Amino acid sequence: MSGPGVVVRRAPGKLFVAGEYAVVDGGSPAVLVAVDRYVTVTLTPRQVPGVEISSDLGPAGSTWSWAGTRLIPAPGTDPAVEGRLAHVRSAIETVAGLLAARGRGLPGCHLAVTSTLHEGGTKYGLGSSGAVTVAAIDALCAFAGLDTDAEQRFRLALLATAALDPRASGGDLAASTWGGWVCYQAPDRAHLARLAARDGVAAALTAPWPGLGLRTLTAPAGLDLQVGWTGRPASTAALVAGLDAASWRGGPAHERFVTATNDCVRALVAALDGGQAAGVLQQVDAAGRQLAVLDEQVGLGVFTPALRALVEAARQAGGAAKPSGAGGGDCGIALLAAGAPHSRAWLHRAWNRAGVLPLPLKVAATIAR
Numbered sequence: 001m002s003g004p005g006v007v008v009r010r011a012p013g014k015l016f017v018a019g020e021y022a023v024v025d026g027g028s029p030a031v032l033v034a035v036d037r038y039v040t041v042t043l044t045p046r047q048v049p050g051v052e053i054s055s056d057l058g059p060a061g062s063t064w065s066w067a068g069t070r071l072i073p074a075p076g077t078d079p080a081v082e083g084r085l086a087h088v089r090s091a092i093e094t095v096a097g098l099l100a101a102r103g104r105g106l107p108g109c110h111l112a113v114t115s116t117l118h119e120g121g122t123k124y125g126l127g128s129s130g131a132v133t134v135a136a137i138d139a140l141c142a143f144a145g146l147d148t149d150a151e152q153r154f155r156l157a158l159l160a161t162a163a164l165d166p167r168a169s170g171g172d173l174a175a176s177t178w179g180g181w182v183c184y185q186a187p188d189r190a191h192l193a194r195l196a197a198r199d200g201v202a203a204a205l206t207a208p209w210p211g212l213g214l215r216t217l218t219a220p221a222g223l224d225l226q227v228g229w230t231g232r233p234a235s236t237a238a239l240v241a242g243l244d245a246a247s248w249r250g251g252p253a254h255e256r257f258v259t260a261t262n263d264c265v266r267a268l269v270a271a272l273d274g275g276q277a278a279g280v281l282q283q284v285d286a287a288g289r290q291l292a293v294l295d296e297q298v299g300l301g302v303f304t305p306a307l308r309a310l311v312e313a314a315r316q317a318g319g320a321a322k323p324s325g326a327g328g329g330d331c332g333i334a335l336l337a338a339g340a341p342h343s344r345a346w347l348h349r350a351w352n353r354a355g356v357l358p359l360p361l362k363v364a365a366t367i368a369r
């Protein structure tokens with residue numbers, strides 16, 4: 001779609017390479033990679049004030065009006081629709097908060113979302129919530145004539161996310177904002193959410209964000225990244241909440257997990273920096289084994305039978321593999337070195353036999369402007 005005043009922005013999905021769960025606590029880095037499937041957001045000017053939102057997940061056109069910087073759904077809007085549009089709504093309200101500090105409002109518009117991060121409405125686990133937030137913030141800023149750089153858009157996306165769920169690390173947002181391979185460390189999201197609620201988005205945006213760390217990394221040469229989808233969606237929020245419910249959190253096993261995972265991620269970054277493929281494989285394998293220990297101790301259900309089979313087959317092929325993200329379904333990753341005992345085709349056949357669908361994904365290039 002194009003036309004006067006129409007803005008189109010897209011953001012890629014992501015995979016967790018190492019550091020999931022540990023990254024939720026401040027001070028722990030994670031490595032993520034952006035993939036070449038996208039959420040696209042199109043903004044079209046509309047004469048009527050307020051926002052009309054359409055998503056490929058439905059509905060086709062739901063109308064929202066402003067109460068200050070809060071969006072109010074039209075009377076009779078299905079609560080399920082409100083849930084499905086929660087990330088888009090939070091992104092719009094966040095940009096509206098920034099505009100309000102400059103004495104402006106968001107002009108009337110239609111916001112449309114399309115995504116290749118789900119299959120007929122079933123998510124792959126490639127970070128569609130993060131990608132839709134990043135794409136929407138980018139499109140809304142451009143539509144409103146706000147000149148922003150990548151870090152400002154990332155911060156706005158994290159404020160929008162933290163308003164919904166301060167536990168979410170924002171690793172997905174970092175990968176979707178910068179593209180390519182990234183090393184990310186999360187700031188204190190609960191503090192930022194409180195700051196934004198108390199002092200406004202503009203103040204929170206420019207405040208210091210202690211703990212935030214972001215570095216783009218060089219992709220490992222000579223390693224083939226493969227992705228397998230279990231076909232089963234998992235709830236990241238429920239899995240992370242499971243950790244809070246268990247007595248594991250705050251105890252010695254938790255501390256050991258975080259320390260060991262931090263060691264893996266730091267060694268992984270060093271191996272990536274040094275172009276050492278063998279070191280990359282070793283650390284991805286080690287990070288996956290730490291997740292398995294966590295899973296055994298807490299009984300979270302990170303490793304489903306399909307994810308176990310995905311990892312086992314990749315090890316037999318001579319590679320390293322692990323779930324990507326919270327696990328419980330969604331997808332897993334494997335890295336194969338050139339000259340591995342078994343080929344990519346062999347791995348795909350083994351995955352198919354185990355009910356794991358190989359996804360033809362490539363790394364999305366570093367994109368931040």
Ligand SMILES: Nc1ncnc2c1ncn2[C@@H]1O[C@H](COP(=O)(O)OP(=O)(O)OP(=O)(O)O)[C@@H](O)[C@H]1O
Pocket residue numbers: 055056057083084085086087088113114115117123124125126127128129130132234235236325330
């Ligand atoms: N096409 C879309 N249109 C509008 N909102 C979307 C779209 N895709 C995702 N979202 C938002 O993201 C939410 C899904 O987030 P969820 O964390 O369950 O999936 P994910 O981010 O793809 O997976 P994961 O967190 O495992 O990587 C939806 O409820 C909705 O709020």
Ligand SMILES: C[C@@](O)(CCOP(=O)(O)O)CC(=O)O
Pocket residue numbers: 016019020021022023024125126127167168169170171172236240324325326327330
């Ligand atoms: C468990 C966690 O570290 C990763 C979740 O990854 P995913 O959304 O399930 O791909 C949570 C988070 O980083 O917010």
